[in-house]
Amino acid sequence: MTETAIEFVNVLKRYGSAVAVDKMSFSIAKGELVTFLGPSGCGKTTSLRLIAGLELPTEGQVKIAGRDVSRDPASERNVGMVFQSYALFPHMSVLDNVSYGPTIRGVPKAEARDRARAILDQVGLAGYEARLPSELSGGQQQRVAVARAIVQQPDVLLFDEPLSNVDAKLRRKVRAEIRELQQRFGLTAVYVTHDQEEALAVSDRIVVMKMGQIAQIGTPAELYEQPASSFVADFIGDANLIEGKVSSGTFHAAHLALPVRAADGIVTATIRPERIRLAKGGIATIRSASYLGSRMEYVVQDENLEFLVSRPISEPRLTAGDSVDLQIDPADLVLVR
Incomplete structure (x- = not known):
C-alpha cells in the first residue's frame, strides 16, 4: 500500500472575504513530485505555504506523514523549502550555507559540516565548498539551495517557482537536475510553477488549479491527452x-x-x-x-x-x-x- 506523505482534507483559506483556497482535498504519495499549476491568483502558492506552515488554514486539515499539522507553525514541521530567490546567505561560503540549518537545530558543527560535504558531493558540488554564492552560476546556486534543504532530511521538499531566476537557456538543464535529485533521494516534493512545459517535464502528477479549486489532477500525459475541461485543455499546451x-x-x-x-x-x-x-x-x-x-x-x-x-x-x-x-x-x- 502506498504511503501518504501529504493530505489536504477540505482545506479552505480565506483572507477577509477573499477565498484563496476553496475546500481542496487531495493526497500526495511518499516519493512523488507533484506540481501545482495554474494562472496567477489561482491559489497555488497559497497551497504551498499551507504545507510549509507559513499560512494556516481557515478550515480543514493539512496532514504531513499522517500527522495533523494544521495549527503547527513552520518551525514544528519537517519541511524544506527552495525559494524563488534561493535565499542563500551572500556572506557565507557554500559549505556554511548548507551546514547552517543542522547547526541551528543543535547538530554539532563538525557533524553538520560533514553532512553538508556529503550532500554537496551528491549534488555535484564537491570542490565548491569555499566559494561564495556570487561566484556560482545560477544553476549551481540552485543546487546549493536544494542541498541546503535536503541536508535537514525533510519529510517534504517544497519548490516555489524555482526557475524564475534562471536564464531561459539554463532552465531545461536545471529542471532536469532538480528532477534527478528528487528521484535519487526519493524525496516527496511539491513544486509550484506557472510554466506548463516545466510542469510537464518534472512532475509525476500535476494539480491544475482555477480560482482556488482543483480543475483536474493527473499525470502529464493524462492532462495533455484527456483534459477534463476546456480550461485544462487550453491551459496545458496549445x-x-x-x-x-x-x-x-x-x-x-x-x-x-x-x-x-x-x-x-x-x-x-x-x-x-x-x-x-x-x-x-x-x-x-x-x-x-x-x-x-x-x-x-x-x-x-x-x-x-x-x-x-x-x-x-x-x-x-x-x-x-x-x-x-x-x-x-x-x-x-x-x-x-
Whole structure:
C-alpha cells in the first residue's frame, strides 16, 4: 500500500472575504513530485505555504506523514523549502550555507559540516565548498539551495517557482537536475510553477488549479491527452477548442464529420495542433505559415473555424493560400466540458 506523505482534507483559506483556497482535498504519495499549476491568483502558492506552515488554514486539515499539522507553525514541521530567490546567505561560503540549518537545530558543527560535504558531493558540488554564492552560476546556486534543504532530511521538499531566476537557456538543464535529485533521494516534493512545459517535464502528477479549486489532477500525459475541461485543455499546451454538434454518434463542425461516443447535442471538443495532418487539395485554406525551426505552424481556415496546426519540418512545406484537407483521427478528438 502506498504511503501518504501529504493530505489536504477540505482545506479552505480565506483572507477577509477573499477565498484563496476553496475546500481542496487531495493526497500526495511518499516519493512523488507533484506540481501545482495554474494562472496567477489561482491559489497555488497559497497551497504551498499551507504545507510549509507559513499560512494556516481557515478550515480543514493539512496532514504531513499522517500527522495533523494544521495549527503547527513552520518551525514544528519537517519541511524544506527552495525559494524563488534561493535565499542563500551572500556572506557565507557554500559549505556554511548548507551546514547552517543542522547547526541551528543543535547538530554539532563538525557533524553538520560533514553532512553538508556529503550532500554537496551528491549534488555535484564537491570542490565548491569555499566559494561564495556570487561566484556560482545560477544553476549551481540552485543546487546549493536544494542541498541546503535536503541536508535537514525533510519529510517534504517544497519548490516555489524555482526557475524564475534562471536564464531561459539554463532552465531545461536545471529542471532536469532538480528532477534527478528528487528521484535519487526519493524525496516527496511539491513544486509550484506557472510554466506548463516545466510542469510537464518534472512532475509525476500535476494539480491544475482555477480560482482556488482543483480543475483536474493527473499525470502529464493524462492532462495533455484527456483534459477534463476546456480550461485544462487550453491551459496545458496549445489546443484547438471546437464547438460543434453531435448527431447520431457523429461530431459535426465546419466540414468535419468524426465518429464519437456522446449523446446528441452541442458540445466542445479539443484537438492538439500536432495531431492534425494536412493534405493538399482540400476545401480548407491556409491563412498563415510560420517557420519555427523544428516545426511549421499553420493557421487553417475551414468555414467559420480556425485551426492551429503544427507539423514536423521534415514534411513538404505549405504556404499561405494553399487549399488543404484537414485529416483528424477520431481518437485524437476529445470532448470536454
